Amino acid sequence: MTSLPTSGGRNTQREREGWDLHCYCRILLVNHSYDHFLWEHENTRPALISAREQRGCLCSSDSNYIFKRPFEEMPLVVLCGFPCSGKSSRSQELQEHLEQSGRKVHIIGDHVLGVDRNAVYADSKKEKELRGSLRAAVERKLNKEEVVILDSPNYIKGYRYELFCLIKHVQTPHCLIHCITAPEISSTWNQNRDKNEQYNQEIFDALVQRFEFPDSRNRWDSPLFTVHKDEKLPLEQICNAIFHRKAPPPNQSTQMQPLSSTNFLHELDKVTQEVVTTVLNAQKTSVPGDVIMVPGASEKVQLPRILSMSELRRLRQQFISYTKLHPNENISQLANMFVQYLNQSIH
Ligand SMILES: Nc1ncnc2c1ncn2[C@@H]1O[C@H](COP(=O)(O)OP(=O)(O)OP(=O)(O)O)[C@@H](O)[C@H]1O
Structure with a gap:
């Protein structure tokens, strides 16, 4: 990336208003509220940047600069515990405490989404979809105004890790509250x-x-707060953890890098095409339930059914669009990432 030119006199107003110069590029199209814009930078193809993807970004209306507001994101509080262990009660307790101190709070939970939990938790596919919906709701809601509380079982380590990646990505602090109960107590409740x-x-x-x-x-x-049924929620410590602590630093896999190198885009194109070709060829001799080895990937494609060429093309295109906005410089992992994406998307 070339060094940033100074913004010059025309944009000093923005800088005085507290915006940081984020990057210099050619802006092709801007919507009326300046929160979506099509931009072109160096050798990359034009990309549509939305406010959601580029949190806090704003382009200047009269020049080729993008500004970023250095605002603080509101934190995420994740609950976890056995079923019926008091997660919702604790969420409400925290909500009331935060609202009394003038903060806005948004609770996201499976009950809010109105699902039939007995049906969902009996079916791993439905449960996975529910987890995806909850995570997407969290992602949409993390903003500078509200504290988000995720009130759901969150019992899978890998899922809590995904949530952690999300908060690293948007650069906001988080904490985990574990409601500890004996199974027989929860069962009685x-x-x-x-x-x-x-x-x-x-x-x-x-x-x-x-x-x-x-x-x-x-x-x-981490930070982890545990609370037993007769204990008080450590409200002060929770507030200290989420408001007076810095967000975990982004790393390569979670940092926003919308400006991809030409080599990255070339590899992305090539690797995903190879995977698609391999799957199409393998399908000629496979049956649903087979596992397909893909060159360059340690992960294997699990084939629940035969996929059409158009479906594979569509999934490839989705993966490419997503990856362009979230480039991972670890090119050697692209094949594995695409295989994982396919396995998650095919049902
Ligand atoms: N500390 C407590 N002491 C006694 N009863 C409790 C306590 N916490 C929760 N309960 C009872 O357990 C039931 C479930 O509470 P709550 O909805 O808070 O749990 P949950 O973990 O959110 O449940 P779910 O797994 O269904 O989301 C309620 O009927 C509530 O009265």
């Missing part, structure tokens, strides 16, 4: 609650068994 809120016993037992306990030695489970 479950049996005493309204019938339409109850987990059936089979699902309850399965969720308890699947629970992956948080460990504060893991970056994604």
Whole structure:
């Protein structure tokens, strides 16, 4: 990337208003609110940048500069615990405390999405979709105005890691609150609650068994607050953790780098095409349920059914669009990433 030219006199007003010069580029098209714009930078193809992708970015209306507002993101609080362990009660307690101190709070949870949890947790595909919807809702809601509380079981270590990547990506602090209960206590609470809120016993037992306990030695489970049923929520410590602590530094895989090198785009194009060709060829001799080895990837494509060429093309295009906005300089991982993307997208 070439060094940034100074913005010169025309943009000093923006700089005085507290905007940082983010990059210099050629702006091709801007919508009326200046939050979506099509830009071209060096050798990359024009890319549509949205306010969501480029948090806090704003382009200057009269020149080829993009500005970034150095605002603070509001934190994410993640709850976890057995089913019926008091997660929603603790979320509300925290919400009330924060609102009393004048902050806005937004709670996201499976009950908010109105799902039939007994049906969802009995079906791994539906559960995965629910986790995806919750994560997307968190991503949409993380902003500078509201504290987001994710009130759902969050019992999978890998999922908590994904949430951690998300907050690293948007550069906002987070913390985890683990509601600790003995399974038999939660089970009694479950049996005493309204019938339409109850987990059936089979699902309850399965969720308890699947629970992956948080460990504060893991970056994604830290800072960790544990709260037993008769304990008070450590509200002050939680506030200190989320408001007076810096967000974890971004790393290469989570940092926003919308300006991709030509070599990266070339590799992205080549590698994904190779994977598509391999899958299409392998399908000639495979049946649903087979696993396909792909050159350059340690991950394998799991084939639940035969995929058409147009579907593979569409998935490839989606992956390319996403990856262009979230480039990972580790080109050697592209094949694996695309295989993972295919496995997650094909049902
Ligand atoms: N500390 C507590 N002492 C006694 N009962 C409690 C306590 N916390 C929660 N409960 C009871 O447990 C039930 C479930 O509470 P809550 O909805 O907060 O749990 P949850 O973990 O969010 O549940 P779910 O897994 O369904 O989302 C409620 O009926 C509530 O009365």
